[in-house]
Amino acid sequence: xxxxxxxxxxxxxxxxxxxxxxxxxxxxxxxxxxxxxxxxxxxxxxxxxxxxxxxxxxxxxxxxxxxxxxxxxxxxxxxxxxxxxxxxxxxxxxxxxxxxxxxxxxxxxxxxxxxxxxxxxxxxxxxxxxxxxxxxxxxxxxxxxxxxxxxxxxxxxxxxxxxxxxxxxxxxxxxxxxxxxxxxxxxxxxxxxxxxxxxxxxxxxxxxxxxxxxxxxxxxxxxxxxxxxxxxxxxxxxxxxxxxxxxxxxxxxxxxxxxxxxxxxxxxxxxxxxxxxxxxxxxxxxxxxxxxxxxxxxxxxxxxxxxxxxxxxxxxxxxxxxxxxxxxxxx
Amino acid sequence: xxxxxxxxxxxxxxxxxxxxxxxxxxxxxxxxxxxxxxxxxxxxxxxxxxxxxxxxxxxxxxxxxxxxxxxxxxxxxxxxxxxxxxxxxxxxxxxxxxxxxxxxxxxxxxxxxxxxxxxxxxxxxxxxxxxxxxxxxxxxxxxxxxxxxxxxxxxxxxxxxxxxxxxxxxxxxxxxxxxxxxxxxxxxxxxxxxxxxxxxxxxxxxxxxxxxxxxxxxxxxxxxxxxxxxxxxxxxxxxxxxxxxxxxxxxxxxxxxxxxxxxxxxxxxxxxxxxxxxxxxxxxxxxx
Amino acid sequence: xxxxxxxxxxxxxxxxxxxxxxxxxxxxxxxxxxxxxxxxxxxxxxxxxxxxxxxxxxxxxxxxxxxxxxxxxxxxxxxxxxxxxxxxxxxxxxxxxxxxxxxxxxxxxxxxxxxxxxxxxxxxxxxxxxxxxxxxxxxxxxxxxxxxxxxxxxxxxxxxxxxxxxxxxxxxxxxxxxxxxxxxxxxxxxxxxxxxxxxxxxxxxxxxxxxxxxxxxxxxxxxxxxxxxxxxxxxxxxxxxxxxxxxxxxxxxxxxxxxxxxxxxxxxxxxxxxxxxxxxxxxxxxxxxxxxxxxxxxxxxxxxxxxxxxxxxxxxxxxxxxxxxxxxxxxxxxxxxx
Numbered sequence: 001x002x003x004x005x006x007x008x009x010x011x012x013x014x015x016x017x018x019x020x021x022x023x024x025x026x027x028x029x030x031x032x033x034x035x036x037x038x039x040x041x042x043x044x045x046x047x048x049x050x051x052x053x054x055x056x057x058x059x060x061x062x063x064x065x066x067x068x069x070x071x072x073x074x075x076x077x078x079x080x081x082x083x084x085x086x087x088x089x090x091x092x093x094x095x096x097x098x099x100x101x102x103x104x105x106x107x108x109x110x111x112x113x114x115x116x117x118x119x120x121x122x123x124x125x126x127x128x129x130x131x132x133x134x135x136x137x138x139x140x141x142x143x144x145x146x147x148x149x150x151x152x153x154x155x156x157x158x159x160x161x162x163x164x165x166x167x168x169x170x171x172x173x174x175x176x177x178x179x180x181x182x183x184x185x186x187x188x189x190x191x192x193x194x195x196x197x198x199x200x201x202x203x204x205x206x207x208x209x210x211x212x213x214x215x216x217x218x219x220x221x222x223x224x225x226x227x228x229x230x231x232x233x234x235x236x237x238x239x240x241x242x243x244x245x246x247x248x249x250x251x252x253x254x255x256x257x258x259x260x261x262x263x264x265x266x267x268x269x270x271x272x273x274x275x276x277x278x279x280x281x282x283x284x285x286x287x288x289x290x291x292x293x294x295x296x297x298x299x300x301x302x303x304x305x306x307x308x309x310x311x312x313x314x315x316x317x318x319x320x321x322x323x324x325x326x327x328x329x330x331x
Numbered sequence: 332x333x334x335x336x337x338x339x340x341x342x343x344x345x346x347x348x349x350x351x352x353x354x355x356x357x358x359x360x361x362x363x364x365x366x367x368x369x370x371x372x373x374x375x376x377x378x379x380x381x382x383x384x385x386x387x388x389x390x391x392x393x394x395x396x397x398x399x400x401x402x403x404x405x406x407x408x409x410x411x412x413x414x415x416x417x418x419x420x421x422x423x424x425x426x427x428x429x430x431x432x433x434x435x436x437x438x439x440x441x442x443x444x445x446x447x448x449x450x451x452x453x454x455x456x457x458x459x460x461x462x463x464x465x466x467x468x469x470x471x472x473x474x475x476x477x478x479x480x481x482x483x484x485x486x487x488x489x490x491x492x493x494x495x496x497x498x499x500x501x502x503x504x505x506x507x508x509x510x511x512x513x514x515x516x517x518x519x520x521x522x523x524x525x526x527x528x529x530x531x532x533x534x535x536x537x538x539x540x541x542x543x544x545x546x547x548x549x550x551x552x553x554x555x556x557x558x559x560x561x562x563x564x565x566x567x568x569x570x571x572x573x574x575x576x577x578x579x580x581x582x583x584x585x586x587x588x589x590x591x592x593x594x595x596x597x598x599x600x601x602x603x604x605x606x607x608x609x610x611x612x613x614x615x616x617x618x619x
Numbered sequence: 620x621x622x623x624x625x626x627x628x629x630x631x632x633x634x635x636x637x638x639x640x641x642x643x644x645x646x647x648x649x650x651x652x653x654x655x656x657x658x659x660x661x662x663x664x665x666x667x668x669x670x671x672x673x674x675x676x677x678x679x680x681x682x683x684x685x686x687x688x689x690x691x692x693x694x695x696x697x698x699x700x701x702x703x704x705x706x707x708x709x710x711x712x713x714x715x716x717x718x719x720x721x722x723x724x725x726x727x728x729x730x731x732x733x734x735x736x737x738x739x740x741x742x743x744x745x746x747x748x749x750x751x752x753x754x755x756x757x758x759x760x761x762x763x764x765x766x767x768x769x770x771x772x773x774x775x776x777x778x779x780x781x782x783x784x785x786x787x788x789x790x791x792x793x794x795x796x797x798x799x800x801x802x803x804x805x806x807x808x809x810x811x812x813x814x815x816x817x818x819x820x821x822x823x824x825x826x827x828x829x830x831x832x833x834x835x836x837x838x839x840x841x842x843x844x845x846x847x848x849x850x851x852x853x854x855x856x857x858x859x860x861x862x863x864x865x866x867x868x869x870x871x872x873x874x875x876x877x878x879x880x881x882x883x884x885x886x887x888x889x890x891x892x893x894x895x896x897x898x899x900x901x902x903x904x905x906x907x908x909x910x911x912x913x914x915x916x917x918x919x920x921x922x923x924x925x926x927x928x929x930x931x932x933x934x935x936x937x938x939x940x941x942x943x944x945x946x947x948x949x950x951x952x953x954x955x956x957x
Contacts, residue, residue, distance in 0.1 A: 060854055064744075085863065093860030100858075105851040108870050110877075110949060119869075120859035155949045156852075171859055455633060462634045462934050463926070466892025471926040474914050475641070551762055555896060558764050559911055571762075578768055578900070582776050589772065592765030600760035607756075 005077060007178050007211040008034040008057065013071035015049075015056060023067055024281050026052050027235045030071075032213070034179065039205060039212040041222030041243065043258070044232035047278045051101075053232070054183045054215045058096045059088050076178040094124045097172030097210070099201075101184040103164035107156040113167045114140070114152025117174060124175035139170045144200060162193040169200065176208055183215045198225055219258050223247050228313075231255050234279040234289040237307070241314030251308075251316035253294045288319070296320060350612050357608025363601040371417040380408035382415035382568045391584050400590050404576060409587060412568035413594050419569045420598060423484050424549040428542050431488040435495025436538070440530060442496070443503025454500065457493045465490045469552055473561040480553075480569065483562035487552045491545055498541070502534045536613035543609050547602030554595045570595050623945060627938040634930050635691075638923065643687050696927065697920035701913065706924035710906055715799025716786060717905030721894055722800075723821060724829035725887075732833040736840025740848060741867060751837050758834015763893045767827035767900035774823060782820050784902035791816055824901040828893050835886040836879075843875035850874070877948050884940030891929055 010032040016023035027049045034040045044050040055061045057073055059080060073080040076095050083091065092098075100106045107113055117136040122129065133152075140148035143166040156164055165185060172180055182201060186194040202225060205212045216222050222229055223243040231239040231246070231254065239252040250256045257274045276293035285291065287302040294301065300319040308321040352358045370377060379399075386406030394401045400409040442453035460468065472486035556562035557571025558578075565572060570591050577588035662670075678686070690697075696706035739751035775783040786801055787793060794805040794813045802821070805814035847853065848871050856870045895907035902908070906925060913921035945952060 058858055060858060089860050089862060092858055098858035100851060100855060102851055106855045108852045108856065108874060110873050110947065119861060119865070123859065123861055157950055168855065171855065458630055459634050459637050462630060463930050464888030464891045464933055466895065467926060467929050470895065470914070471922060474922050547760060554762055555764065558896065559899070560915060574765065581768055581772060585772055585776070588768055592762060592768065595762050595765060596760055600756065603756060603760050
């Protein structure tokens with residue numbers, strides 16, 4: 001692995017789900033890359049396909065229902081899509097850590113959380129059971145759980161949502177993966193806990209040098225935490241760039257609408273939701289995927305726009321950028 | 332006021348019937364059940380011989396053109412007896428399940444509604460009944476009452492009552508708590524009305540599923556009691572009773588007990604498959 | 620935990636109360652005067668009266684019932700009309716044979732049913748899943764006695780490989796008595812030829828008896844496992860990189876066990892009931908066979924004695940199941956929070 005090799009490289013991924021009426025495309029030509037040590041945000045509405053992408057990176061989707069139409073996924077140099085079951089199991093935990101949205105249902109109700117953690121540790125570290133238990137307590141401390149000894153013996157139903165999520169984070173990080181995928185980790189938690197969890201993720205990633213793929217529908221949180229942002233709409237990548245660029249100079253009408261829809265703490269502005277509905281994945285649009293809801297649509301939009309490079313690291317798939325851009329790029 | 336209620340009920344029924352036909356397995360089961368019901372009704376027309384036409388010259392005859400499934404130990408045509416037997420098995424089963432369901436729901440509702448000693452008395456009695464394995468209790472009751480078909484049906488009904496009682500009881504308890512029922516009561520609405528309007532509709536799906544499944548199970552119980560000599564007595568062409576004499580001829584006239592038992596198996600299976608299909612429709616809890 | 624035991628035992632007491640009253644009344648309701656029957660048609664009125672007094676039949680009903688309960692408590696289940704032995708003794712004689720049959724049937728039901736249910740759930744839509752579903756549906760619809768007859772027809776009549784009745788081939792003496800369970804006794808005392816013969820005689824009845832419970836187990840486990848495997852925590856376990864075996868066993872099966880235990884305990888009822896018909900079909904000298912003969916001769920003490928024993932066994936089995944559930948389910952042990 002050269003020093004420049006990305007931790008995550010999703011290249012032109014297209015996915016479909018099997019359905020009674022035939023395959024339904026849920027992702028079209030999605031590309032993401034994450035460099036070592038980066039925190040990257042992945043933003044979109046529910047149904048945009050962002051969770052699907054995240055789950056597919058760890059191959060956690062039900063295999064008999066998912067069809068990979070094209071593309072590749074590489075994590076730390078390992079090819080994910082062509083890995084067999086055993087190789088994939090090796091990758092999970094040791095290279096890919098996953099944090100899920102619902103902490104309360106994410107842990108086995110009949111196993112003490114410490115035991116579950118120790119199991120994961122033993123899986124990747126080849127140590128004795130006692131040693132694994134000791135390390136489990138250490139890991140619980142690392143996710144800022146006090147009285148780790150007591151908590152380790154609790155069952156999930158005895159813990160709060162925030163505590164459960166910390167345990168899930170501990171599980172994800174215990175084998176020091178190269179990539180941590182956080183799929184809406186704070187959406188199901190109280191607002192007061194959210195900040196704690198986000199800070200925890202940021203601190204852990206920094207300490208361990210882990211890259212993070214942070215999936216969320218909340219652009220505010222994403223821009224605060226992440227260095228780069230990818231914006232997904234209707235299964236397609238519509239914009240990507242540094243959070244600074246996205247926040248201050250969005251180049252896609254959808255991104256602009258997302259920013260405008262953020263409620264301001266000062267409460268002076270009215271909430272501006274985006275009019276219309278998210279697209280039905282069963283009807284793949286020929287033109288721009290945002291066309292039905294776009295306030296700036298024009299005739300050109302009937303054809304699918306390629307990704308235009310605004311600057312070197314900032315691209316947007318919108319015809320409005322055709323004149324400004326330096327020319328269309330492939331990614 | 333009445334019309335909307337009627338049309339929704341009809342709409343639901345059509346939905347159920349049509350959607351029953353979409354699943355091939357359920358559709359087959361339904362056709363078999365309908366066929367059985369027809370055979371039961373039309374037995375005198377369809378059966379080549381009478382159910383009790385003795386013909387001693389022709390005892391234990393093998394399968395042939397004139398007797399498709401052979402004859403039994405007194406020369407009666409087995410096929411005809413099987414066909415007439417549908418009336419007994421399916422007919423008695425329907426009657427038994429209906430009684431058990433009605434009485435069970437009544438008991439459960441009374442227990443849940445009036446509480447206190449009614450609750451304790453009825454529900455403890457239910458617990459006692461459930462502490463016995465069904466067949467064993469049915470055997471004990473049928474033996475105590477005397478071996479005939481009616482007593483067997485009664486014994487089986489008693490065994491089947493608890494589950495309906497518990498269903499109605501649970502629903503009654505939870506409904507009783509609900510605000511709108513309490514509100515209705517303050518308006519002086521009668522108890523019976525509350526039961527009909529609020530409690531029964533909620534358990535309707537569970538009852539439908541349970542009765543369909545019980546139909547099959549009761550046929551099994553009837554035939555088992557018949558086999559043990561506790562149900563229908565000869566010469567009644569009840570399938571289990573037929574096997575209670577037929578199985579002695581297992582080696583040489585294998586078709587006699589084998590086809591009779593196959594009739595039981597296929598009938599019960601059809602009801603069970605139908606019940607499964609009904610359950611999948613009315614109460615889909617992610618079964619496939 | 621104590622609460623559960625107390626509840627079950629209270630239930631047992633109620634059951635015994637109910638059955639004892641039923642038995643008592645039934646014996647008194649049977650037409651005919653037992654004293655007259657014993658005395659014979661030519662006995663004088665005084666003799667009949669004397670016998671009646673001897674039997675305690677001239678006491679008021681509640682007193683008679685009290686006596687009855689006392690003797691029940693001492694394990695006296697009355698005397699069988701047909702065998703003239705105490706029912707309790709008869710049942711003790713026939714109990715080991717039934718125990719042997721039921722035990723092996725249970726083991727087979729678990730040993731075949733559990734793996735089949737798990738594989739069917741894990742490999743949905745596969746051939747195994749198909750087989751499992753057919754087995755499950757068949758089990759609920761199959762009359763045990765007919766299944767036994769068909770097995771005899773095929774394996775005894777057609778192919779002649781297995782015996783059709785009894786515990787041992789005629790002429791072969793049973794092994795030295797240790798428990799009354801022939802296979803166990805034969806193994807303990809080293810009579811291996813006898814052991815093999817016992818096993819041969821067990822195969823068909825055990826197969827016939829185990830099938831219903833097997834089907835129930837497959838059905839329940841398949842459904843439970845499918846539900847559990849679709850839960851979030853299984854996904855978390857997979858995301859940790861745990862092996863498929865660990866995920867299926869420690870996250871899947873472990874969580875599917877709780878509803879399973881209750882279902883298995885209830886299905887024991889079908890095992891006990893099925894034993895009655897299986898013993899009849901295979902002429903197996905157990906309690907089931909005993910009660911069927913008692914039915915034919917309307918031997919009420921025997922029938923009731925049998926029912927009481929079965930009820931006690933069944934309640935105890937459900938009690939054990941409750942205790943196992945308690946051990947398996949941490950939520951019940953530690954109390955659900957909020």
